[in-house]
Amino acid sequence: MERKHYLYQHHTWPELRERVKDQPVVILPIGSVEDHGRHLPLDTDNFLIWSMCEAAAQKAPGEILLLPQIPFGFETHHMDFPGTIDIHMEHLLHFVLDVTKSVAHHGFRHILIADGHGSNMPILDLVARRTILETEATCGCFIWPSLAPDLINKLRESPVPGGMAHACELETSVYLHVDGARVQMDKAVKDMNLPPSQFIWLDLMKGSPVLYMDHWTRFSRSGVVGDPTVATAEKGKRIFEAVVDALVALVREFRARPRRERENLH
Numbered sequence: 001m002e003r004k005h006y007l008y009q010h011h012t013w014p015e016l017r018e019r020v021k022d023q024p025v026v027i028l029p030i031g032s033v034e035d036h037g038r039h040l041p042l043d044t045d046n047f048l049i050w051s052m053c054e055a056a057a058q059k060a061p062g063e064i065l066l067l068p069q070i071p072f073g074f075e076t077h078h079m080d081f082p083g084t085i086d087i088h089m090e091h092l093l094h095f096v097l098d099v100t101k102s103v104a105h106h107g108f109r110h111i112l113i114a115d116g117h118g119s120n121m122p123i124l125d126l127v128a129r130r131t132i133l134e135t136e137a138t139c140g141c142f143i144w145p146s147l148a149p150d151l152i153n154k155l156r157e158s159p160v161p162g163g164m165a166h167a168c169e170l171e172t173s174v175y176l177h178v179d180g181a182r183v184q185m186d187k188a189v190k191d192m193n194l195p196p197s198q199f200i201w202l203d204l205m206k207g208s209p210v211l212y213m214d215h216w217t218r219f220s221r222s223g224v225v226g227d228p229t230v231a232t233a234e235k236g237k238r239i240f241e242a243v244v245d246a247l248v249a250l251v252r253e254f255r256a257r258p259r260r261e262r263e264n265l266h
């Protein structure tokens, strides 16, 4: 196997010390091992975010260093589904922060946390803030659908809100594109059974006014929230490519982002 220039852990320590001089953006992918309906594997979040990060790193040689992925996320509300691995929210916060602080300790100044699992986001937001407040580095986090909202909303056929939440049109389409052989479309079902509400729903592309998360089997017995039956590989290809292009643009902007000195105004 060849060494890959964009993989953090394919460098020796003297090589890594050299890479600090160029200040590439260090990307930490994180996903989950979690139920994704009866039609998608447990690795959906991990596989999609890793594939997107790797494609971006290949498109922008020298600009990205990709850390090993953290494969587990915050899942307590999914534990009624066999196979799901749950990391306690406070453990996850400290674990991810230890990773970003290590990277900052070695001199890297631009860190992005790339997320594939929605429920990691409130925790990763705190990690990114603490990384900025407690180190010399700057740090941001995102979940991949947020990088290509215009295209996703244009291609979308499932109802708004609720059609794109989990193991849905969006995740299923992208999985069909990256490895359709692992998707069992004959087992895909539409499942949109949250109580009707003006204030509380689940949708990756349109957050609800009230944040609320219950144990998942109270509103989905399939593990789906949304409509994966309208997913296609063609939509997935266009979405995947748009996210990868946006990630490369984000990396370039983030790396060049001006940052003034702090000033104590007391």
Ligand SMILES: [Zn+2]
Pocket: 036, 044, 045, 116, 117, 166, 167, 171
């Ligand atoms: Zn997912």
